[in-house]
Amino acid sequence: EVQLVESGGGLVQPGGSLRLSCAASGFTFRNYWMNWVRQAPGKGLEWVANIKQDGSDKYYVDSVKGRFTISRDNAKNSLYLQMNSLRVEDTAVYYCARSVVVTVTRYFQHWGQGTLVTVSS
Amino acid sequence: DIQMTQSPSSLSASVGDRVTITCQASQDINNYLNWYQQKPGKAPKLLIYDASNLETGVPSRFSGSGSGTDFTFTINSLQPEDIATYYCQQRITFGQGTRLEIK
Numbered sequence: 001e002v003q004l005v006e007s008g009g010g011l012v013q014p015g016g017s018l019r020l021s022c023a024a025s026g027f028t029f030r031n032y033w034m035n036w037v038r039q040a041p042g043k044g045l046e047w048v049a050n051i052k053q054d055g056s057d058k059y060y061v062d063s064v065k066g067r068f069t070i071s072r073d074n075a076k077n078s079l080y081l082q083m084n085s086l087r088v089e090d091t092a093v094y095y096c097a098r099s100v101v102v103t104v105t106r107y108f109q110h111w112g113q114g115t116l117v118t119v120s121s
Numbered sequence: 122d123i124q125m126t127q128s129p130s131s132l133s134a135s136v137g138d139r140v141t142i143t144c145q146a147s148q149d150i151n152n153y154l155n156w157y158q159q160k161p162g163k164a165p166k167l168l169i170y171d172a173s174n175l176e177t178g179v180p181s182r183f184s185g186s187g188s189g190t191d192f193t194f195t196i197n198s199l200q201p202e203d204i205a206t207y208y209c210q211q212r213i214t215f216g217q218g219t220r221l222e223i224k
Contacts, residue, residue: 045157045165047213061213095164105212106171107155111164 002026002110004096009115016086016119022079022096022112030054030074033101035108036081038092038117046092049081050099064090086119093117123147127209127216135224140196142219144209147190153211154192156185159218160205168207169194199223 008020020036036048049060049070058070069082079096093114100106124147134140144154152172157165167176169185172192182197196203204223209216 044218045159045208045210045215047215050213059213100170106153107167107210108157108165109167109170109176111166113164 002098004098004110004112006094006096006112006115009094009117011118011120012086013121014086014088014119017082017084018086018117020081020083020094020096020115020117024077024079024096024098027098029072029077033099033105034070034072034079035097035099035105036070036079037095037097037108037111038090039095039114040089040092043092048094050105051079083117086117088119091117091119123150123211123214125209125211125214125216127219129219130217131220131222133222133224134199136199136201138199140199140203140221142194142207142209144187144192144194144216145190146192146211149189150211152188154185154187155210156183156194157208157210158203158205159208165208196221 003025005023012018035050038048051058051070067085071080093116095114096112097108098110099108126145154172156169158168159165168179168183173185184195186193206218206220208218
C-alpha cells in the first residue's frame with residue numbers, strides 16, 4: 001500500500017523558515033516524480049513544486065521561486081520542502097503527492113494526509 | 122498558461138440524483154483532464170484520470186467524459202458519502218472546485 005506521511009508543519013513568524021518532510025513507503029520511491037501541493041484555509045488546491053526521479057529537474061510555482069527548495073533523498077525514501085522567507089499568504093495545508101508523468105505531469109495518483117503551515121506574528 | 126474553468130462552484134442535490142460538473146480548458150488539452158474528490162479535513166483522492174478512466178477502487182457511479190476543451194464529471198445516483206468538493210485538474214493547474222451538498 002502506498003503511504004505518504006508529511007511532517008514538519010507548525011507556526012512560524014513572517015520571514016521565518018520551515019522544512020517539511022514526506023516519508024514514502026509501499027512503492028519504489030526513486031522511480032517517481034514527487035510534488036508538493038498546498039491548500040490555503042477554505043481555498044482550492046495549488047501546485048507548489050515538483051522534482052524528477054533523480055532530483056535533476058525541479059519546478060516551482062512563480063510565487064515561491066527563490067524562497068522554497070524541493071529536494072529528495074532516494075536512499076531514505078523521503079521528499080523535502082525547505083521554505084524560507086515565509087509570508088502570511090504561504091499559510092496552508094501542504095500535501096506531498098506522487099504524480100504520473102508522461103512528458104508532462106498527467107495526474108496526482110497518491111496523496112499524503114497533509115501538514116499545516118501557519119505563518120503569523 | 123492553460124486556464125481551467127470549473128462550474129458550478131456549488132451544487133445542492135438529493136440522494137439518488139444525477140449530478141454533473143463541467144470543466145472547460147482555454148485551449149485543446151486532448152483528454153488530459155482528471156477529477157478529484159476532497160472530503161472535509163481529508164486529502165484529495167483521484168477518481169477519474171485521462172477524462173474517462175476510473176481509478177482502481179472507485180465506485181462505478183462516478184464517470185467522466187469529454188476531450189479537447191470541454192469535460193464533464195457525473196455522479197449517477199448520488200449517495201450521502203459523496204458529499205465533498207470536487208476538482209478538475211490539467212497538468213499542474215486545478216479548477217476552482219465544486220462544493221456538493223445534500224438537499
